[in-house]
Amino acid sequence: MARWVRLTSISFHGQGNREANLHTALNLLEQALWDKPDLVLLPETFTALGMGEQDWFNTAEPPDGETVSKLSALARQHRTFIACPLLLRHRSTVTNSVLLLNRDGEIAGRYNKMFPTLGELSLGVHPGSEASVIETDFGRVGFAICFDLNFREVADELHEKGAELVCFSSMYPGGMQVQHWALEHRWWMLSAIGSPQGMLVDPLGRVHRQAQPGYQPLVSASVNTDCLVAHLDYNHEKVLRMKRELGRDVEVDIVQPEARFLLTCNRQDTTALELARRYDILLWDDYFLRARRERMARLVLKQTS
DSSP states (O other), rough: OOOEEEEEEEOOOOOOOOHHHHHHHHHHHHHHGGGGSSEEOOOOTGTTOOOOOHHHHHHOOTTTTTHHHHHHHHHHTTTOOEEEEEEEEEEEEEEEEEEEEEETTTEEEEEOOOSSHHHHHHBBOOOOOOOOOOTTEEEEEEEEEEEGOOEEEEEHHHHHHTTTTTEEEEOOOTTHHHHHHHHTOOOOOOEESSOOOOEEEOOOEEEEEEEEEBBBEEEEEEEEEEEEEEEEEETTHHHHHHHHGGGGGEEEEEEEEGTTTEEEEOSSSSSSSHHHHHTOOBBBBHHHHHHHHHHHHHHHHHHHO
């Protein structure tokens, strides 16, 4: 079943103090809301961008502090999800976190950065213990923050939990690492950066939209999240039959060098997964699971012969 969602990210340079950062973010949020997005993502610790280490650390606030209160009101007013990354303090514990605010302005979920940098750890930032995937009305949303992008543990857990969209808030752009995560795990990936370099990457690892430094710090696009990736092997004739019978009700986007395709369902009475089952499409994970099993069977047979 087609699940069209408008995704927006906001990227901007730090202004050097909390008040100026919040003012800049709110101004850009106002512009982002012109598109009536379903989700808006802000950069890592956006109220603390451009500040020295100790001043950065001192911006930590409680989940019911001023920043979250202001963004909650906007989420409620505009009926949108807002991913709010900031330093959170609870008693003596400080985490580098993202709060996902739902369309009612309530906290739908929270992710604590699993891999703070060595500098963050030395300041007293406490690492998170697990990756978060939050169910929304347009799909399952996961999160990663900056240094997390270097650790496979985060991506693997997000994949195991069924993330369909991963929001990446960061100080550094990530570049091809963001594309690699999207390609490897076959999800949409939206980034918001502490400089105007955010982007939206599709499940084939291709940049779908990109911020333009000096002109447009926002990324905004509508995408259909009812999609899946399959290998080209054993599927070509099945895909031709599906297209012949369904036409533009399905999109089949092939990237031959990587030997895979993106199947997107445009219908409202079925889903991409149901169509894959109907036409016996061999899905990506199932293909390689089958290959592993067949290999192991041959190894066992060799040992026993």
